[in-house]
Amino acid sequence: SAVISQKPSRDICQRGTSLTIQCQVDSQVTMMFWYRQQPGQSLTLIATANQGSEATYESGFVIDKFPISRPNLTFSTLTVSNMSPEDSSIYLCSGYRGLHYGYTFGSGTRLTVV
Amino acid sequence: QQPVQSPQAVILREGEDAVINCSSSKALYSVHWYRQKHGEAPVFLMILLKGGEQKGHEKISASFNEKKQQSSLYLTASQLSYSGTYFCGTEGTSGSRLTFGEGTQLTVNP
Numbered sequence: 067s068a069v070i071s072q073k074p075s076r077d078i079c080q081r082g083t084s085l086t087i088q089c090q091v092d093s094q095v096t097m098m099f100w101y102r103q104q105p106g107q108s109l110t111l112i113a114t115a116n117q118g119s120e121a122t123y124e125s126g127f128v129i130d131k132f133p134i135s136r137p138n139l140t141f142s143t144l145t146v147s148n149m150s151p152e153d154s155s156i157y158l159c160s161g162y163r164g165l166h167y168g169y170t171f172g173s174g175t176r177l178t179v180v
Numbered sequence: 181q182q183p184v185q186s187p188q189a190v191i192l193r194e195g196e197d198a199v200i201n202c203s204s205s206k207a208l209y210s211v212h213w214y215r216q217k218h219g220e221a222p223v224f225l226m227i228l229l230k231g232g233e234q235k236g237h238e239k240i241s242a243s244f245n246e247k248k249q250q251s252s253l254y255l256t257a258s259q260l261s262y263s264g265t266y267f268c269g270t271e272g273t274s275g276s277r278l279t280f281g282e283g284t285q286l287t288v289n290p
Contacts, residue, residue, distance in 0.1 A: 099277065099278075107282070107283075108182070108267065108280045108281065108282045108283055109222070109267065109280045110280075111277050111278070111279070114277060124277070158221060158222075165227050165229075167224060168212055168214075168224035168225075168226070168227050169212065169214075169222075169224060169269075169278060170224065171221035171222050171223075172221060173220075173221050174221055
């Protein structure tokens with residue numbers, strides 16, 4: 067299956083600051099996505115990371131708050147900007163490798179904003 | 181629109197069977213199934229495409245009823261390792277984003 071490396075694995079941040087999460091995937095991933103998951107809840111799609119162009123955001127998520135970059139096929143970053151305690155969550159990157167392998171997820175970044 | 185999963189939770193004894201359902205009010209192109217253990221990332225189980233295809237993965241199989249926009253995940257002779265939260269994810273069209281259900285928490289006891 068696809069290998070996805072995500073870092074940091076966890077962080078505790080002060081409100082008002084920003085955190086950038088990095089995701090590296092292997093070359094067989096075609097599409098990359100960023101999700102948010104509250105403990106014990108479902109996964110909510112934040113955006114689709116598009117190579118070389120602006121990400122496609124889902125309703126309720128905006129670029130100013132969650133800027134995303136994908137400079138090449140295998141690397142993407144998600145920044146959580148001007149953080150508040152409500153941003154505390156687990157953030158996961160995901161890559162899609164087609165029908166046989168589905169979506170593979172990074173190990174997640176557990177963010178706590180204090 | 182988020183698919184609806186049922187039941188929300190199920191507790192089994194080792195060796196028992198379980199069925200988890202996933203339904204959507206919209207026409208679907210595909211249904212995905214994932215299992216997530218506590219503190220870990222979701223792990224892909226299988227994809228079903230429209231056409232009523234049934235797939236199997238060891239003792240875990242699934243079906244997709246295109247007419248009803250429903251999918252069911254069947255866990256046979258459950259093992260302790262099957263414990264976790266099962267999520268279905270649905271696509272409305274090929275290559276569109278995946279929308280996950282709320283999840284079904286499965287606990288298998290000895």
